[in-house]
Structure formats: C-alpha cells, structure tokens
Amino acid sequence: MKKIAVIVLWFGPVRDYFKLWMRSLEVNGDYDFLLFTDQEMDRSTIPKNLKVEKLTLEDLKETIHQRLHIRPTFRFSYKLCDFRPAFGELFEPQLAGYDFWGYCDVDLMFGKLSHFITDDILSSYEKIFNRGHFTLFRNDSRINQLYRSSRLIDAQSIMESPACFIFDEWHGIHQIFKEFNIPQYHEECIADIHPNKARYTCSNIENYAKQLFVWEDGLVKQYFIHEGQTRHRELAYIHFQKRKIRIHNTRAFISPSVLLTSTSFVPFQGTVDADLIRKHDRPNYIHYFQRHSNRALNALSKFSKKTAPIDRSLISKTIKA
Structure with missing residues (x-):
C-alpha cells in the first residue's frame, strides 16, 4: 500500500x-x-x-x-x-x-x-x-x-x-x-459544482433536471431522477467552491448521512427517493445574485x-x- x-x-x-x-x-x-x-x-x-x-x-x-x-x-x-x-x-x-x-x-x-x-x-x-x-x-x-x-x-x-x-x-x-x-x-469521477449557478450544477459531469448530492455513510453520491427512476452514481468527492454554506443543524456534524444542498447541509437518515430529491434540489438565488454582483465588482478590481x-x-x- x-x-x-x-x-x-x-x-x-x-x-x-x-x-x-x-x-x-x-x-x-x-x-x-x-x-x-x-x-x-x-x-x-x-x-x-x-x-x-x-x-x-x-x-x-x-x-x-x-x-x-x-x-x-x-x-x-x-x-x-x-x-x-x-x-x-x-x-x-x-x-x-x-x-x-x-x-x-x-x-x-x-x-x-x-x-x-x-x-x-x-x-x-x-x-x-x-x-x-x-x-x-x-x-x-x-x-x-x-x-x-x-x-x-x-x-x-x-x-x-x-x-x-x-x-x-x-x-x-x-x-x-x-x-x-x-x-x-x-x-471525471468528481462533482465539481459550478460556482455561478443557483442550484448545484456540475461543471464536469452530466447533470439532471432533478438531482441531489449526498454524503452517505462515507460515500459521496449523486442521486438523480432519470426516465422516472431514482438512480445514483458514486463519486470520489464533491467540491462546492465559492459558496457561503451555513449549517443550521449541527447534527450534520455527527449524522451518518448529510444532504448537500445549495442553501445548507442537512443531517439525514433514511432512503433517498424522488420526493426527497425534488424537495431539496432548490436554487439559491441569494448566492446567484451575490456571485454575479461580485463578478461585476471584480471586473473593476484594478481600481x-x-x-x-x-x-x-x-x-x-x-x-x-
């Protein structure tokens, strides 16, 4: 080894x-x-x-x-x-x-x-x-x-x-x-989350209309709905760059599984199904507008x-x- x-x-x-x-x-x-x-x-x-x-x-x-x-x-x-x-x-x-x-x-x-x-x-x-x-x-x-x-x-x-x-x-x-x-x-075995998108959208692998990323018993998984079925793929890691993630429920630090959403990281126990994916695959428009506002300001960074x-x-x- x-x-x-x-x-x-x-x-x-x-x-x-x-x-x-x-x-x-x-x-x-x-x-x-x-x-x-x-x-x-x-x-x-x-x-x-x-x-x-x-x-x-x-x-x-x-x-x-x-x-x-x-x-x-x-x-x-x-x-x-x-x-x-x-x-x-x-x-x-x-x-x-x-x-x-x-x-x-x-x-x-x-x-x-x-x-x-x-x-x-x-x-x-x-x-x-x-x-x-x-x-x-x-x-x-x-x-x-x-x-x-x-x-x-x-x-x-x-x-x-x-x-x-x-x-x-x-x-x-x-x-x-x-x-x-x-x-x-x-x-391309990772989820590289696009920093400028409102919802969690990968910049390097296939995305789906409804998807949810989960840290589940030590594994990173991308759950998604495809052709009416809930499916998933395992990934090496997820990178959620340039996002100010606030963790409102500290049980996320000890929970066996954590839902990695665009607004927070949520402790979770149970089975990931289509309803759970739809519930948590939500855009974070505050992040979206802040990100694009900062990009505009950075264009003026020489000043x-x-x-x-x-x-x-x-x-x-x-x-x-």
Whole structure:
C-alpha cells in the first residue's frame, strides 16, 4: 500500500463546513492530511489521520524564501495556490517516507478515494488529477522539481508576482507535465459544482433536471431522477467552491448521512427517493445574485486593492502532448 500525504494551508477563521471536511478525512484512513494553519484547533475533534502544525503566514513566507529561494510578495492567501506545485520541495522534511504527496481544498467532502485511486493507478502514473482542488504527485526528486523545469512557463516569475496565475491547475503544472510527456491520470469521477449557478450544477459531469448530492455513510453520491427512476452514481468527492454554506443543524456534524444542498447541509437518515430529491434540489438565488454582483465588482478590481489580482496570461498557454 502506498503512503500518501495531502497538504492543506489555511489562514484565518475556518468556515462552517470545516468540520464536515474533517469527517470526510476519517473515511480515508490510508491517507495522511497535513494541515498548516495559524488557527487554534480543538484537538478532540481532529481525526487521527489529520496532523496539524501551527504556522503563520509570515513564517510560511520565510520558509518559501529559505527553501525555494523566492521572495514572496503576495498580500492574499489565495496566491498560495500558485505555490502548490512546489510543495514537494517546500515541505520536503514533512514528506519524508511518503510515496505520494498532494494538496487539496477544504471546500469539499471526500468519499472513499481508494474506490477511484487504485494501487494500479498509483503504480502507473506520476500525477493524479489536474483540477487544483485535489491533486497527487509521486514523491520523487525529479517530479518535485518539475514545476521549475519548463522551457515555456517561468515558475519563479509566477511565484514572485503578487498576481494569481492558477498555476496548480490545467493551465499550469498540468501543461508542464505534458511538456515532458510524463503520464498523468485524470478521470471525471468528481462533482465539481459550478460556482455561478443557483442550484448545484456540475461543471464536469452530466447533470439532471432533478438531482441531489449526498454524503452517505462515507460515500459521496449523486442521486438523480432519470426516465422516472431514482438512480445514483458514486463519486470520489464533491467540491462546492465559492459558496457561503451555513449549517443550521449541527447534527450534520455527527449524522451518518448529510444532504448537500445549495442553501445548507442537512443531517439525514433514511432512503433517498424522488420526493426527497425534488424537495431539496432548490436554487439559491441569494448566492446567484451575490456571485454575479461580485463578478461585476471584480471586473473593476484594478481600481481596488481589496481583491486578489488574477493574471490570466498563463491560461492561454497550451502545450501539445
């Protein structure tokens, strides 16, 4: 069995759904999650496979300078996504003894990852998945240094810039792996929820007129009504990005199953049927209008210092395999 460590950086107060993220880690006891944060954590609520290390943003900047020989200039923690491909070097001492390392977001809930990332896949590929919210890399010196080996993408300039380049996703490290013809595995076995939709709508897999996502006994499932029948498919995880989810019923933190709706996460026991799907597949228009209003304001961000600047020049750079 491969030893795998997943690194998470979080600065500032945690969100309501953080406890649910931690619950979903417990299901994946064959993975270790390494959380670096400036927050005090209640140790009694932390799963055994979550290791927490106290770290301030300023201390992290100094570590970046010492280990990567880069002087970070960013003001927003969102910029740390551009440093993720360098985690193999940045956190080399903490990753000793692991076969794979990776990174993930906390605005998601994992299902059973081993149902989708098998030993055969881990033996055959150097990189697993290419959406930035969860990615794994083989813990090998060549792979760990690859982010700064490209002839076409200048990682140092990206990391020293205060702008965000989305370097950890399709348009960054994925392109560098293509440049060197290194095998990457990607299967659309996740629910990547579109951030700008009123209801939960996937941006990467098939959607249905009526559907409901459920974290059920440690598995993520997409339930839907198709040809008059209630059906479902299992997924590796669900990513509900850029949503201010409020959990009104704290039983969701202990309930065997949780309904993941566009307005809240609801504890649930029983059978998912067509009536339940129709009841909870509702649009969140408050989120919809707030999201589109923010997008309009972000278009004016060059006049404001409150928004992390996004440099999209990297997105247009595509390397042919």
